[in-house]
Amino acid sequence: MNFQAIKSIYKYEMARMFRTAVQSIVAPVLSTSLYFVIFGAAIGSRITEIDGVSYGAFIVPGLIMLSIMTESISNSSFAIYFPRFTGTIFEVLSAPVSWVEVMIGYVGAAATKSVLIGSIIFITANFFVDIDLAYPLVALLFLVLTSIAFCLFGFILGIWADGWEKLTIVPILVIMPLTFLGGTFYSISMLPETWQTISLFNPVVYLISGMRWSFYENADVSVALSLGMTISFLLACLFVVRWIFTTGYRLRT
Amino acid sequence: MSSILSVRQLGKTYAGGVVALKDVDLEIERGEIFGLLGPNGAGKTTLINIVCGMVNPTYGTALVDGHDIVRDFRKTRSIIGLVPQELPVETFETVWKTASFSRGLFGKPPNPEHVEKVLRSLSLWDKRDARIIELSGGMKRRVLIAKALSHEPELLFLDEPTAGVDVELRQDMWNVVRELRESGVTVILTTHYIEEAEEMADRVGVINHGEIILVQDKNTLMRELGKKELTLHLSEPLPGVPPGLDGYRVVLSDDGSELTYHYDTKEEHTGITALLASLQAEGIRFNDLNTSQSSLEEIFVDLVKRPA
Known part of the structure; x- marks a missing residue:
């Protein structure tokens, strides 16, 4: 294992993150704060409690997941797409590193950033609403696993994309709708029965549900199923990344 | 001498x-220092990219320092440094950070002294804190060389290293390459500037249509394939080549004032003495003469023009 290479890629990516701190950290925190103001305070004040939790507090786990999913995809896809676009990827491809080291470096840095953003949003949320965190370690587990899984997904997207449009189209047209329809702002149980069934085909439902259980001990689906779905998604992405590097898909001719 | 590749x-x-x-x-x-010459699309960059791991070969093998480039890729790639043809650089990064990043990426522990030495040798030390976007094209080329040298390669590929750089910078780079050779680094150089290979290479390989058509010691190549010619500046212009010189490969200039004789230095008798005797017999006088040898460029053009 080339630990020096992992350290170099990781440090390089983290430095890039701090160089663009406003875009990387301040922007997602600001947008999440706006969600709290609009949905938590303005609209939430007119909504009664959901499953015994005030609406403002209810949306916190969903908002954290919404942010880390979109940020994870955005960060890791850009991290690998930009070197492809500029041609600097040649150095990584010609270096004595395997796909595991490249992945740990890039995805590790992007996931660290996501966990950091998720934590900052959690702290920010405390300024708006009173939050009870029932199982902090489980919340951290979901935060870390979801960050890694979606960073891997973004990594795949960054390698698959052959233009800037493709890089942005998947988060906007696929991930954002799935997240909004995945129970960020409501409980699946509030939907008509048919829509409840349809919602169960949305993988994001399981992630948000799991995170919400770690906060309030209530969930749309069992926490074990949520954990299983998160790990399955992570493993599936890992498998695809391995396939990309072993075949050289879009990287080596 | 053992093969490194x-x-x-x-x-x-x-x-x-x-x-x-x-x-x-x-x-x-x-x-x-090996000069790999070939026209555009000949296969030079593909060959380099295969050895460096960026292109998968369809068949065949390549060994770097005795290690297979596919099976022992960690070993082979840690030995190789690559300066690509284009200028792919981390635009917003500083010179120092990008060189240090390359060293770590190739598995070498931090060594600020070595990075400083490399930057100084390439006249980049004063620019170490400058962002690459602020540098000229020639300086970016130096940054790429610095990145490749930062991890102390034993085998360095320079793919068109002086493309688009001015004459002074080109001379500087030639000096850097010579210093590298003196320090034991093997250099494989591809270039469109044939005089670059003529100036620096120990051996020359010519590739065309994906095939290596010649590999030879540069001096031997120039001696064997190079043509020499003797030009005589006549005292009086001639209306045509006199019949007495028919047996020689002589060409008269359009104005009749110069007589050019092509000969081969490999031949036992170049025919120069006999030619001069025939000129004297014909009463043809000359007031000056000079000899010239075809350049590597002319040899190269001649080689690649041959049908595949």
């Missing part, structure tokens, strides 16, 4: 059927 029966056919390399065999000796 052995390419055996290497071939590459791209998706779509373009054959970039055909049965390439090549041995690069440790410590030499």
